Amino acid sequence: MPIQIEFRNVTKTYGSVSAVRDLSLSVCRGEFLTILGPSGSGKTTVLMLLAGFVAPTQGDIVITGKSVAAVPSYRRDQGIVFQNYALFPHLSVRRNLEFPLEMRGVKAADRTARVDRMLDRVHLKEFGERLPSQLSGGQQQRVALARALIADPPIFLLDEPLGALDRNLREQMQGEIKSLHKEFGSTTICVTHDQEEALTLSDRIVVMREGQIEQSDTPESLYDRPATRFVASFLGEANIFENPGFEVEADGAQSPGTVAMIRPERICIGAPGNSARADEDRRQSVPGVVADMIYAGPLRKYYVRVGSSMLVVREHVGSGQQIFKPNDDVRLDWLRSDVRFLANGR
Structure with missing residues (x-):
């Protein structure tokens, strides 16, 4: 045009x-x-x-x-x-x-x-x-x-x-x-x-x-x-991995002066003993402990402590889901391809 x-x-x-x-x-x-x-x-x-x-x-x-x-x-x-x-x-x-x-x-x-x-x-x-x-x-x-x-x-x-x-x-x-x-x-x-x-x-x-x-x-x-980093944090919620206490895996190498990020809805939450997913070889999995859960109608928002980080997980509410409470041990996993590298900015 x-x-x-x-x-x-x-x-x-x-x-x-x-x-x-x-x-x-x-x-x-x-x-x-x-x-x-x-x-x-x-x-x-x-x-x-x-x-x-x-x-x-x-x-x-x-x-x-x-x-x-x-x-x-x-x-x-x-x-x-x-x-x-x-x-x-x-x-x-x-x-x-x-x-x-x-x-x-x-x-x-x-x-x-x-x-x-x-x-x-x-x-x-x-x-x-x-x-x-x-x-x-x-x-x-x-x-x-x-x-x-x-x-x-x-x-x-x-x-x-x-x-x-x-x-x-x-x-x-x-x-x-x-x-x-x-x-x-x-x-x-x-x-x-x-x-x-x-x-x-x-x-x-x-x-x-x-x-x-x-x-x-x-x-x-x-x-x-x-x-x-500014755009990621201003437009929606973002988990910024800055000194997270564990190594973040991603597709592609991280450039100097950048930080890793993943959106809350890209993270899956489950019990520690859940069976492996079909695409497990493309995922990173980390153990965590639920700090809080907020019910928001169509969504549940979990705050999960992983290493030295507090990660936000957003899950659409559906039937048959396991609901986790504060202090529950959980497993978080995400596709490595969903991790983004952001310029730290001014």
Whole structure:
């Protein structure tokens, strides 16, 4: 796909603080890109730079081949959704949706038809005359999404769009956002600190740290093959083998300056006397003692002391499983091919 958005060596400073440092990033047309990172990583500044709410200190931002670094936000053809929805409280749902069409000079008859279609699309056909205060949080979020998309912008920006919703509603809205992206095809940039949200929604994830890109890849590759210790620990849980008290076996040699890592769900837990697996020659097996077990609905999470390490094991709950308790002796094993080597990073 052709590149639609480019950040070219962009830096944004506030006094002596660099919120974004020498950022170079390209986004393809129609891509759903999520920028993920902890507070202070620069992810929101990147979105504000693209939206035109702040200007870069150095570098350039290019959209479809043209520099927009000096173009004000109201002249950029973009839709944006904020965490707090930012709906006009004194206007009905219908009038909220009509507003961006009015600003673009769309005729009244066309506005009415487009609003009707959009209300139907976001399942709010019966709520057009209500005020935002008369809607639930999920309904307000759908209005915000609809208002941002109704003018069919080529670029769609999401700033922590689901942060104000409870868990069940967030999961429901994730499906709605994916469906709307597929239907409208806008190039979408989403900023979030929610790892699950990023993995669920994205074609590609950019992990930021201290104003710079730590790693950029597809969700599956980023989770399964993180490049650095920071990415592995930030995106999901990770068992880092640092002075573990036993030799960690892996396919391939460990390079200097790296640490070994394995994800908790890649580790199997069983009783010490369990019979060998069919692929035992491809596995490493170590004895351990359960320190704690946490039941979390579909999962059990075990904390197991092995040597000088505390390993986390995540097991899907199923019928007939043996359940281990604190102080139980267990055997852990994993495929050597599931061990990853990570750069320790800065």
